[in-house]
Amino acid sequence: MRVGITTIAKMLNLSPSTVSRVINGKGNFSEETRKKVMDAVKEMNYIPNSIARKLQQKETKLIGVIIPDITETFFASVIKGIEEVLSEKGYNIFLCNTNENADKERKYVDLLYENRVDGIIVATVRNNIASDDILFNGNIPFIFIDNTPNEGNQFNSVTTDNFLAGKMAADYLISKGHTKIAAIMGKQDETTGRKRFEGFLKGLEENSISKDESLYKFCDFKEASGCRAMEELIEQKGFTAVFIASSKMVYGALWAVKKAGLVVPDDISIIGFDIIDKYQVISPGITSVIQLEDEIGKSSAKLLIEKIKNKEDKLYHQLYMEPKIIERESVKNIM
Amino acid sequence: MRVGITTIAKMLNLSPSTVSRVINGKGNFSEETRKKVMDAVKEMNYIPNSIARKLQQKETKLIGVIIPDITETFFASVIKGIEEVLSEKGYNIFLCNTNENADKERKYVDLLYENRVDGIIVATVRNNIASDDILFNGNIPFIFIDNTPNEGNQFNSVTTDNFLAGKMAADYLISKGHTKIAAIMGKQDETTGRKRFEGFLKGLEENSISKDESLYKFCDFKEASGCRAMEELIEQKGFTAVFIASSKMVYGALWAVKKAGLVVPDDISIIGFDIIDKYQVISPGITSVIQLEDEIGKSSAKLLIEKIKNKEDKLYHQLYMEPKIIERESVKNIM
DNA sequence: GCGCTTATAGCAAACGTTTGCTCATAACTA
DNA sequence: TAGTTATGAGCAAACGTTTGCTATAAGCGC
Incomplete structure (x- = not known):
């Protein structure tokens, strides 16, 4: 035909x-x-017929992009960045949304292998990928973004410097005179969450502020858990500021604050994470550490293409993007 | 090897x-x-090796998904819905983000054809697709979502009933006693924008409220234009409520309201569009017409699969999803 | 004219599967 | 016992390209 x-x-x-x-x-x-x-x-x-051509050339010009939830603005922005550089270089996206399901993620990796993608960018939800996993043993270049499982350096990655991000948050609050600082943190089995917390503690330490474990709540990055954590904190008392390590937890926490009849920043100062809010629809504006989302996307795509072009290069690149702080109105200066 | x-x-x-x-x-x-x-x-x-298999079987199990901007929560949610049903049926997503560029969209269509995808779901930014366009003349099943170009019924589509959405907005405001109603509308060359406006006017008409063209502003769905439109309206005066036809324009408009020192809903009532805001981080909460985003995704994927299985079926399906209204605090009852 | 280079274009293998057909053998059926 | 059917497995073509090698003819220097 x-x-x-x-x-x-x-x-x-x-x-x-x-x-x-x-x-x-x-x-x-x-x-x-x-x-x-x-x-x-x-x-x-x-x-x-690209299919025939791909069979012949052993090159598919397809990049697998595995993410937990495309609905999170962070990942959507990352993908947008990825697409921009990829399409310019003649590569295309094979999209894998895992719904934060490790099993689905694993299946998608297999599928990508069967489809002979030229490379993979993965924001994994697996906290520890077995060393005999196909990702590490196959010969398809891959880049971790956002969350890097496993210790060691045997992989390429592009992530925000989450340790620095946590430290910056602590430093900022301290610079505004806060010393009783609570924290609502994400999962500690993911590097994203853990490093933010470690950096936060480091910030305290460098400023000679002693830890108060009772003020640190560990959640799952989602709204509901952020809300619950804030409720607990409000009940406990004994702090003037909170570092909240994800945008969704901020939303949940704000809800709890409102329900308790308290006011930000008069009663509680908040520094959030990933609150872009370009048009300030949230009021008061939430001061926030932010990641350079589309830069992460772009850099990972560029790095991946480099790896593809240069398969013998066994060097591992781990890129750390510097976070920024956007000052808005949610932190009270009590100096 | x-x-x-x-x-x-x-x-x-x-x-x-x-x-x-x-x-x-x-x-x-x-x-x-x-x-x-x-x-x-x-x-x-x-x-x-899927590539070899695909060549042989003349079936790629790949679906092209073309959207203007993955960064818009609406599209992200749609894609999530699409992925859910597609992955379950063994299909995968070839993602095409066009950045609202008609030319890029055209190129992506070509690319999808070269890649012999089994089907295409497209949220087009083209307002009129030539009847000799490859989409209409190729033999790959495709579904329009969100925006349907061209008149006539020679295509499949899954969209929100935008006419109804506009009418619901008008009816709602009127039911709260408003009669001087402004509107900040999106592009009128896209069905999404045009039908919302037409429905809105129909709502006025059915309630015997005469049109006031000076109160209707036409924008591009984005924040900046929404802001400008609201500024104009505030200067003009002569209205108690506004229907704003996209979430981004709502954000822009809120900014203008704030700058003018006015208060929602006391000074201005607003009914927005696509304001999900599950955790009410915006205050006052914005009453809004909403689309069932992931339903649109799921339905379009299901319909597409049907079309693929049943290529001889030359019937055209046009599905209209009923929008909903979420009541929050941005509309004052002045009955 | 002779060898040599260069410009055109064809041959055929290869990429890794799937599948219709054939074939041999074994297992029934009457 | 002959004829039919079921079972297990191979042959070879096909899917639509790309590409190394080869063949032919023309152009050129001498």
Whole structure:
């Protein structure tokens, strides 16, 4: 039904090889045949079959992108960044949304292998990937973003410097005079969550503020748990500021604050995480550590392409993006 | 380097065909050879080559999903819905983010054709697709979501009933006693924007409220234009309520309201669009018409799969999802 | 004219599967 | 016992390209 390169060849009394060469513009052919072929291509509405080409070339120009939840603005922005550089370089995205399900993630990795993608970018929800996992043993280049499982350096990654992010949050609050600082942290089995907390503690330590374990709540990054944590803190008392390590937990926490009849920042100062809120629809504006989302996407895509072009290069790159703080109105200066 | 079906066949003194049949579990083979093959598969770490399989079967199990901006929560949610049903049915997503660029969209369509995707779901930014466009003339099933270009019924689509949405907004405001109603509308060359406005006008008409063209501002769905429109309206005066037809324009408009020192809903009542805000971080909460985002995703995926299974079926399906209104605190009852 | 280079284009293998057909053998059926 | 059916497995074509190698003819220097 559909015309292929051979159909055209037959029609023009040429061999498939010449037609192929004309279409791809490589090799030698006369201007005359070039024109004949191109005309036929147009007239017969020929559409190259990438599948066949990919089989031949052992290159699919497809990149698997595995993320937990495309609905989180962070990941959406990352993907946007990825797409931008990928499409420019002729690569395309095979999208895998895992719904934060480790099992689905594993299956998607298998699928990507079967589909012979040229590379993989993965924001994993697995906290420890077995060293005999296909990811580590297959020969498809891959980059971890956001969360890096496992210790050691045997992989490439692009992440925010979460340790620094946590430290910056502590430093900031301290610089505003706070010393009784609570924290609502994400999962500690993920590097994203753990490093933020470690950095936070480091910030306290460097400023000679002693730890108060009772003020640190560990949640799952989601709204509901942030709300619950804040409720507990409000009941406990004994703090003037809170570092909340994800945007969703901030939303949940704000809800708890409102329900308790308290006011930010008069009663409680808050420094959040990933609160972009470009048009300040939240009031008071929440001062927040933010990650450079699309930079993470772009950098990971660039790094991956480098790895693909240069497969023998066994060097491991681990890129850390510096976070920023956006000052808004949620932290009271009590100096 | 990598083992294929033939490598295994050779190793076991079998023919590729039997190996293939064992792996796919179709055809006849003895339990003995089944075991031999399966063992070899495991031991040699055989990974099927989907590309080869796809070439042979003329089926890629790939669905092209074209959207303007994955960063908009609406599209992210739609995609999530799509992924859910697609992955369950063994299909995968070839993601195309067009950045609202019609040209890029066109190129992506070509690319999808070259890649022989089994189907396409497209939220187009093109307001009129030529009738000789490949989409309409190729033989790949496709579904429009969100925005449907062209008149007529020669395509499948899944969209919110935007006319109804606009009408519901008008009806709601009127039911609260408002009669001087402004509107900040999106692009009128897209059905999404136009139908919302038409429905809105219909609502006025049915309630015998005469039109006041000066109160209707036409924007581009984005924050900045929403802000500007609201500034104009505030300057003009002469209204008690506004219908704002996109979430981003609501954010922009709120900004303008705040800057003008006015208060919602005391000075201005607002009914927005697509304001999900599950945890009410915006205050006052914005009453809003909302679309069932993931339902749109799921339904479009289901419909597409149906079309793929049933290519001869030349029936066109146009599904309209009923919007909902979420009542919050941004509309004052002045009855 | 002779050898040599260069420009064109064809041949055929390869990429890794799937599948219709054939074939041999074993197992029934009457 | 002959004829039919079921079972297990191989052959080879096909899917639509790309590409290394080869063949032919023309162009050129001498």
